Amino acid sequence: MAVAVTDVGAGRRVSARHFVRLKLRVMGNSFRGQGWRIGSFVLGAVGGFWLATVGFSLFAIPGLAGDDEYAMLLAALGGGLVVLGWLLLPLIFFGVDETLDPARFALLPLPRRTLVTGLFAAALVSVPAVAVLLASTGLILTAGIFGGWTAALTQAVGVLAGLLLCVAAARAVTSAFATMLRSRRVRDLAAVLLAGAAALIAPVQLAAAAALQDADWDRLAAVATVVGWTPFGAPWTIGIEVAQGRLWAAPVKLLITALTVVALLAWWSRSLESAMVGVTGTGGAAARPKxxxxxxxxxxxRLLGWLPRGxxxxxxxxxxxxWxxxxxxxxxxxxxxxxxxxxPALFNLGGGSPETPSPVLVSLTMLFVGVLAAATLANQFGFDxxxxxxxxxxxxxxxxxxxxxxxxFSLYLLPLVLVISGVLALLLGRPWWIGLTAGSLLATFGAGLAANTLLSVLGAYSLPETSNPFAMNSGAGVARGFLGILSMLATAAAVTPMVVAAALLGDVWLWLALPVGAAYGLGAALLGAYLAxxxxxxxxxxxxxAIAPRR
Amino acid sequence: MTAEHPALTLRGLVKRFDTKMAVAGVDLTVPAGSFYGLLGPNGAGKTTTLSMAVGLLRPDAGGAWVLGHDVWADPVRAKQLLGVMPDGLRLFDRLRGAELLAYHGLLRGMNPAVVNQRAAELLDVLALADAGRTLVVDYSAGMKKKIGLACALLHGPRLLVLDEPFEAVDPVSAALIRDILRRYVAGGGTVVFSSHVMEVVERLCSHVAILADGAIKRVGTLDEVRGERPLEEVFVTVVGGRTATGEELAWLSR
Structure with missing residues (x-):
């Protein structure tokens, strides 16, 4: 041991190379005799390569098509998305590749700077990093086609800087949040954010499709130019700037990127210490109010203080x-x-012409929302x-x-119903339709509560006891889905009178819908509770x- | 009230899961005021039996009576007299300790003032008052057992049925739970609990039943069951375990 100590003292410096080799060795060893690990690694590599190909073609399209106008747009926005992905995805999926866990180096006498650069270099050796590098060569191609060798070389430097930025961002953010992610509350919160993000995917897709129809490319290009000057877009647009003749922009953008990377590494270095000692149990236990x-x-x-104490x-x-x-x-x-x-907003505004909103269509979309809301309770006992x-x-x-x-459940849903119907009525430009929207929604919700309550008693099933809100037990899913659809259909059938009334009664219904719908919903719910x-x-x-998980 | 009735009577309880006979006809009479230990190896049917006794699991045949009230025919009265701490089932653990106790108390239809007073006392005695704003899900195993016991005691039941109350509990908490249970029995209550820890049973119980393969093998007062031998020896003999002869696993001592 003494020999080793003097060795280090004699100046055999630990360099980033050691960390990279260590990482490769650890990865290699973890494959030994673990078929499924090799399999999953190969799958990951293939997936990464596929994504890289897609990214490459996207980045290369402007160059291959010879369309100079969209080059900046794709580089800035596409590159910005890549950085955003590196920033958020590790947070949402709880982690980055920690083949080299910083905690393992806690006992070694290494200067912080060596440790950070070493871990950083090791982090660059990963499938996602290689994939990003491959994808962004498309940018080099585009820059080369427009600006020749100089532009291509500048862009190559930019791509490398961009990759450093991505990895540094991922490491810094996850390390800073590591302490928090260890506490259950924050993990719950992250899961909920993920739910929000997942729920947003469909509307965003619809909105994007709608936006593409009457695309305002000029405005988008302006946005891209601005993004190109932020750290998100700066490294990816350097070559394009050179190709378009703005030589001065290249060093400035490179500087922006370099400063960001340094700042991120400094942040990482500061939070690394707490990650190394593996902070446990300080999830806000201190300074809790009495x-x-x-x-x-x-x-x-407090808001429910008026409830009977029984x-x-x-x-x-x-x-x-x-809830x-x-x-x-x-x-x-x-x-x-x-x-x-x-x-409802997309259906009523996107499809038909907003000039003549149809009461029937409005009632139908409200019916959809009501059915969906009530279906949340289809396995309410399974939650417990x-x-x-x-x-x-x-x-x-x-x-x-x-x-x-x-x-x-209604304590949460009724305000939401009010907001949804109000917003929809306002969007339609007919605020007085709020009676119609709210009435249809209340009637459907009430009938849905009745149907789903009965379903929740008869068709309950167990959910796995994890904190992941998306975890599901497989098996017998088809039968359950069928039951759920049946109860949704029953709900829809139960409230068809509301839609028919909307079609037949005309303007009178606009005023009658709210009281009738509310009474109908309340009556249905109470009857359902009584029967179920x-x-x-x-x-x-x-x-x-039925709902207790098998052990 | 029902002084002449036993605290708990089980008659011919049978439960079959798919092809496996979990409980094959259990009869048991728990005298009022006794401290009753239900002993058995893992998988003997202890939890299944107790679940059927307290109304958590419907038996295929047989019945259960709490102080003379049929658990399955007259559940309201029987469940009022009964306090239960199941094992391996969750509590409503997204509540804090005090909230959980208040919830149980109000569900039992108790007066809010009484609930408040007893909850504060129980949290204090069980050393859970410091947990404050911690959710029960974040409690340690021993704390969860203690808050479960508090929930079972809150309404002042005449019969306590506890499934593995000492499992995964540290010695300090275990001593506290033992102490509370002793006082409860001394005050006229009846405790039935399951365990596979001989030492605890021997120290606490007035009566013992040994359950194996879904049937009662030995039953009686502690002295009747163990006779002159240590309880552990009786248990191993009854359950049919083997005792080491010294021949097997000889390679272990190479």
Whole structure:
């Protein structure tokens, strides 16, 4: 050992090369005798290569087509998306490749600077980094076609700088969030953000398709120029700038990139220490405000203080807390809010001409939202899992339980209904239609609650006990999906009178829809709770067996 | 009330899962005021039996009576007299400790003032008051057992049914739970609990039943069951475990 120590002292410096070799060795060793690992690595490599090919063609299109106008646009926006992806994807999917876990170096006498550069170099050796490099050679091609060798060479430097930027961004951000990601609350939050992002995909696609139809390329080009001057777009547009004759822009943009990379590495270096010592259990345990109030006042959220202090009130309070505190339920709520706002808006504004909105179409889209909202409860007992045993032990009356669950869900949904119907009426340019939109939505929601409550008692199934809101148990999915569709159809059938009335009654209906719809929905929900409650009373243990995960 | 009735009576309980007979006809009489240990190896059917006794699992045949009230025919009355701490089932763990207790109390239809007072006392005695704003899901295993016990005790039941109350509990918490249970029995309550830890059963119980392969093999007071031998020896003999002869695994001591 003494020899080794003097060796290091004698000046055999540890360099980035060692880290890269270490990473390759660790990767190689982890494949030994692990067929599935090699398989998944190959799959990842193939996937990365495929994405790289797609990216390459996108970046190369302007050059191959000889269309100088869109070159800047694609380089700035495409490159910006790549950086954004490196920034966000590791956060959402909880991690970056940690073949070389910084914590492993905690005991080694390494200067921070060596460690950071070494880990950074090792991080560059990865499939995604190679994929980005391959894809962005398309930019070099484009720059070369327009500006000859000088432009191509400048762009090559830019691409390398861009890659450094991507990797540095991913490392710095994940390291900074590592401490937080270890706490359950933040992971819950991240999962919910992911749910929001996933829910946004469909509307964004629709919006993008709509935008492409009457594309305003000039405005987009202006945006691209601005993005090109931010760190997101700067490295990717250097060659294009040279090709278009703005030689002065190249060093400036390169400087922007270099400064960003240095700043990111400095940030990473600072947060690396906490990642190295593997901070555990400091998820905000300190400085928590002291609990105040009695047990019962703590149970009831402040906004719900008016609830009766009894069985029904306790159930509503607990459910209301759960819709917020349980990541799975919260993800459902957020998805619902996003879809509920966008789908009606797109349908009523995008499809037909907004000049003559049709009451029937409006009612139909509201019906869709109502059915979707109520379907959230189709497996409401599955959310609870084996915790439902507490209700069985106490023997909670079924009707009370179901009414409370409906009420708690409605606490979140009714404001949303109001917002959705109000926004839609405003978007249609007919604020007085809010009666129609809200009435249709309330009627559907109420009928849907009834149908899905019955379904939730009869067709409950267990969900895996993880924090991932998208985790599902496979198996028997088809039958369940069929049951769900059946209940949706039943809901839709139950509220056809509302649509028919909208078609037949004309203007009178605009005023009648709200009171009639609200009464219809309330009546249907109460009837559903009464009927399903009776069923629940008789099969509480069977329901528990259905929703408790097999161990 | 029902002083002449046993605290818990099980008659001919049977439960079959698919092809496996989990409980094959269990009869048990738990006298009021006793501290009853249900012993058995893993997979003997302890949890299944207790689940059927408290109304969590519908038996294929047989019945259960709590102080004379049929658990399956008159569940309301029986469940009022009963406090249950299941094992391996979740609590409503996205609540804080105090919230969970308030929830259980109000579900039982208790007066909010009484709930507040008892919840504060239970949290204090079980050393859970410091947990404050921590959600139950973030509690340690021992804390979860303790808050589960508090939920079962809150409404002042006459019979406590506990499934593996000492599993995964540290010695300090275990001593606390033992102490509370002893006081509960001394105050006239009845405890039935399952375990496979002989030492705990021997130290606490007045009565013991040994369950194996879904049937009761031995039953009676602690002294009747163990006779002159240590309980562990009786248990291993009854369950049919083997004792080492010294011949097998000789290569271990090479």
């Amino acid at each position: 609990v105040t109030g009695t047990a019962v006042t703590q149970l009831f959220p 069985r029904f009130g306790a159930l509503v309070a607990r459910e209301a807390r759960y 917020w505190r349980d990541a799975r339920r919260r993800a459902h709520l957020i998805t619902l809010a996003v879809v509920g706002l966008f789908v 899992g084996s915790a439902y045993a507490a209700h069985v032990v106490v023997g909670v009356p079924g009707a009370v339980e179901l009414r409370a669950r409906m009420a708690a 409650g009776d069923v629940l009373d008789r099969r509480q243990p069977e329901l528990l067996a």
